[in-house]
Amino acid sequence: MKILAIIGSPKGKGNSYKVTKEVEEKMNGMEDVTFEYLFLKDVDLQMCRGCFSCVIKGENFCPIKDDRAEIEDKMLKSDGIIFVTPCYCQNVSALMKNFIDRLSYVFHRPRFFNQKAMVLATTGGAGLKETLDYLSKLEVWGFGPVITLGAIYPPWPASEGLKIKNNKKIVGSVEEFYKKLKGQKHPSPGFNQYMHFRFMKMTSDMKEYLPADNEFYKDKNEFFYPVKINPFKKGLASLMIKIAMFMMRDMGPEEVK
Ligand SMILES: Cc1cc2nc3c(=O)[nH]c(=O)nc-3n(C[C@H](O)[C@H](O)[C@H](O)COP(=O)(O)O)c2cc1C
Numbered sequence: 001m002k003i004l005a006i007i008g009s010p011k012g013k014g015n016s017y018k019v020t021k022e023v024e025e026k027m028n029g030m031e032d033v034t035f036e037y038l039f040l041k042d043v044d045l046q047m048c049r050g051c052f053s054c055v056i057k058g059e060n061f062c063p064i065k066d067d068r069a070e071i072e073d074k075m076l077k078s079d080g081i082i083f084v085t086p087c088y089c090q091n092v093s094a095l096m097k098n099f100i101d102r103l104s105y106v107f108h109r110p111r112f113f114n115q116k117a118m119v120l121a122t123t124g125g126a127g128l129k130e131t132l133d134y135l136s137k138l139e140v141w142g143f144g145p146v147i148t149l150g151a152i153y154p155p156w157p158a159s160e161g162l163k164i165k166n167n168k169k170i171v172g173s174v175e176e177f178y179k180k181l182k183g184q185k186h187p188s189p190g191f192n193q194y195m196h197f198r199f200m201k202m203t204s205d206m207k208e209y210l211p212a213d214n215e216f217y218k219d220k221n222e223f224f225y226p227v228k229i230n231p232f233k234k235g236l237a238s239l240m241i242k243i244a245m246f247m248m249r250d251m252g253p254e255e256v257k
Contacts, residue, residue, distance in 0.1 A: 001033045001181060004078040006071075008040050008085035008096030015122040015153040016084045019170065023082065023120070023149070026174040038074065040095040043067045047098055054105040058212035068102050075112065080181050081143075082118045083135055090127035091134055100138070108200060109216045112142035113225055116180040118173065120149045128152065140196040142224065144187065147180060149173035186225050191233060197223055198237050199244075206253065 005020045017037075024035045044066040053061040062068065075081055085096040092100070106112070119135035121128055128150040139146050151166040152158075158166070189197070201220065204213035222229055 001031060001080065002078045003027070003033055003035050003080040003082060004038060004074055005035060005082040005084055006038050006040065006075075006096075006099065008083070008093045008099065010041050010093065010095055011086075012039050012041055014086065015151070016086050016120065019120060019122055019149070019151050019166075020082060020084050022167075022170050023118070023174055023177075026171065027178060030174075030178055036074070036078075038071065040099055043071065045071065045099060045102060048101040048104070055108050056210060056212060058215075059105045062102075064102075071099075072103065072106075075115065078115055080116050080118065080177065081112070082120055083138060084120045085131065085135065087121050087123035087127040087131040090130045092121070092131055096135075103141075105212070106141045108210075108213050110140060110142035110196075110224055113186060115143055116177065116183075117141075117143040117146040118149060118177045119146050120151075120173075122151045122153050124154055125152055139190075140193055144193060145190055147173050147177040186227055188227050188229065189223060191237070194223065194229065194233055195237055195240065198241055202241065209253065 003024070005024075007017055007020065009016050020037070024033070027033045027035075045068060046064050046066050049063065051063060053063065059069075083096070085092040088094070091097070117138060119132055119138065121131040121135065123131065132148045132150050136146050136148060149169060151169060152162060154162070197220075200213065201217045204210055204217040207214040
């Protein structure tokens with residue numbers, strides 16, 4: 001089993017890396033797992049320039065030629081991906097945010113259906129929930145619901161009680177992650193993921209504004225991969241889309257009402 005850990009700390013081997021190493025150790029006790037560490041501070045991943053070409057025209061139109069495509073390829077060749085970040089001012093680090101921005105086309109055209117994800121954050125004490133909540137949105141990249149792991153590293157030596165708490169969280173999250181990795185490959189999507197599909201499919205109809213999405217969704221009718229969707233989920237999603245369309249009635253192009 002191949003796990004790719006994407007480390008978003010500018011320090012590299014700091015607290016968040018140490019927790020990831022503990023995850024690796026614990027997973028290795030369950031099965032022979034190969035971990036690869038990708039330090040965002042060391043790769044050539046330049047700042048997003050905001051042209052939006054990746055979303056509109058397609059990722060091959062990104063004007064920046066750097067390691068972005070190679071990183072995506074590494075992700076696609078893994079069974080599991082761990083997104084690792086320190087909490088900076090109640091959110092992910094700038095390195096992790098830029099990484100997400102540079103792959104923002106994946107929110108429109110998800111592709112990580114053969115991978116499961118864990119999101120891991122460390123903090124001095126505050127902002128863990130906000131950081132993990134933000135990273136959990138990566139479920140719509142195709143992973144489905146992600147496993148979260150947060151650990152606290154205060155600026156002073158950790159008490160024995162805190163060490164026990166952190167370790168308990170690591171053990172629990174590793175077990176859940178392992179279960180996910182061994183579970184159903186292409187499960188029926190959760191409501192969030194299904195709603196995401198329906199919205200993206202709907203907006204992709206506007207070919208002249210979103211040509212890359214239009215091409216991507218034209219042969220996808222039920223979901224991104226063949227799977228049976230519960231009729232109740234379908235009906236509820238249709239109703240929620242109708243309500244959302246009404247509330248956002250001034251947002252569409254003038255000719256699409
Ligand atoms: C710029 C910066 C901002 C930070 N913001 C927060 C914060 O909002 N809340 C918090 O509890 N800790 C904060 N911290 C502390 C780090 O989240 C904490 O030390 C983390 O474990 C560092 O991980 P690392 O060693 O992997 O880089 C901040 C640290 C830095 C350098």
